[in-house]
Amino acid sequence: MGQQRITRAECAHVAALARLELTDEELDRFTGQLDELLDHVAEVEALDVEGLHPTMHALPIANQLRPDVPGEVLDRDEVLAQAPLAEDGQFRVPPVLGEAP
């Protein structure tokens, strides 16, 4: 293996971006495993892909759009029944900013 590609601090930063909280043990383990993977995939760095388009969709087909007419929709109560917390026809969450009133 060559130089370290991802540090423990970078790994912690990525976890925070992804809204994951890792234990010290997880952070140690994942740093090593991510580093090993990045080292493997680094083989693509050597390839000359200048001038090639990035592929986002493998086949040359455009979006298939349905006619813009109202169709069946999911039942609101049935959907809200699956929520951890719902109130007055809405999803209920803790305060997004600041403290609870």
Add this chain to the structure above:
Amino acid sequence: MTVLGIAGAVRSGQRSARSVVDEYLGAIAEGDDEIHAFNLVAAEQARARADEIDSTVAEGRDPGPLAGVPVALKDNLCTRGVPTTCSSRILEGWVPPYDATVVGRLHGAGAVMVGKTNMDEFAMGSSTENSAFGPTRNPCDTSRVPGGSSGGSAAAVAAGFAPVALGSDTGGSIRQPAALCGVVGVKPTYGLVSRYGLVAFASSLDQIGPFTTTVADAAAVLDVISGPDPRDSTSIGDSQPPVSATLDNGVDGLRVGVLAELSGDGISPDVAARVRAAVSALQSAGARVAEASAPAAVYGLSAYYLIAPAEASSNLARYDGVRYGLRVDGASTPDMNTASRSAGFGDEVKRRIMIGTYALSAGYYDAYYGKAQRVRTLIIDDFASVWDQFDLVVSPTSPTTAFSLGERTADPMAMYMSDVCTVPVNLTGQAAMSVPYGVGDDGLPVGVQILAPALGEPIMFRAAAVLEASR
């Protein structure tokens, strides 16, 4: 029993759907404690549905081409009123308010859903050991893995718990477990089968397909589930000819390539020998065989392990404790999001989300994700040249036969290498399937992979039928 055998008997009134379903439910009750193919068995619902099918037959009406056929569904396919977990704690107890399109099509054809099958969490894995509900065992040898991520579906068919199961294939998750369990597994052309109601992993790669014991059964099921769907904007807009119609047309005169990049290093000698035997069988049946080469295919695994996690990190952002699934309370919404995700996701899912987040993050996007997308183009271009010279390409499905439980769990890179033969096809969007073709030195099944260009399913199935008949 085969899918076609059951449907024929039920449609003609020779056998009741109820007796068929009871027989399979009995097999599950007897054998699944050991195999753990299922996360959930919907016994009552299946019996009620079978009775409906029998009433339809009694009224002189045809229930459809899959009349009374028990079907197992991978637990990432949404089933209205039946829990769908993706083998993850974060979705435990979630009951979808709608059916996936494929579920509706199977139902409309007279099939009977018997249960939801175990899988690697969110389809991330190659052994079904990443399930939050414990691993599935390979029915051919219960000390071995069934492959993954659709290991429960493959094991269900191999163990005789259902004559057909559906799985999803993002990097080999249908073909590899099919090979390891000794059944037929199909990854259709991207867009041939609607993904509506398939819980998304990597949307540009995911595709649904069947597991069966025979090639003709796989064709019959594919013909039912494929076709345009207004609910999936990536589904191919035109209906394709049924693959069943041309199944027996043989391979006389077809140009078959043996893919050089997937036949050398890293392939077990006993697996390679079975692939050579399959190539000889196609040759004996009149195919013209030569070596084919797609040099960039060797970079498939690297491109895949950047692109798939990148798409996953975005797709899995929706599991935030707000609308469904697990919520772990926090003082604020961001705290609640983090607590829920940290408690609900397993190790492999966390790893992939982190790889994807890293590959997409500022400063690394061009070096990793952007580069991988261009390598994907390179692989597509290489295969385009292959299809100028060949109708089909043959390779191993998996570099080895089934490995032991626990053998690769501590080493993610070793696990990822299991997918080396299957990922290129997901990157190119083309069709591929695995056909069981004898056993390796350890007596365990070997699968041969047949690759076809996009929408090349009819020719691919003809070759699969020839291989099956030559076993």
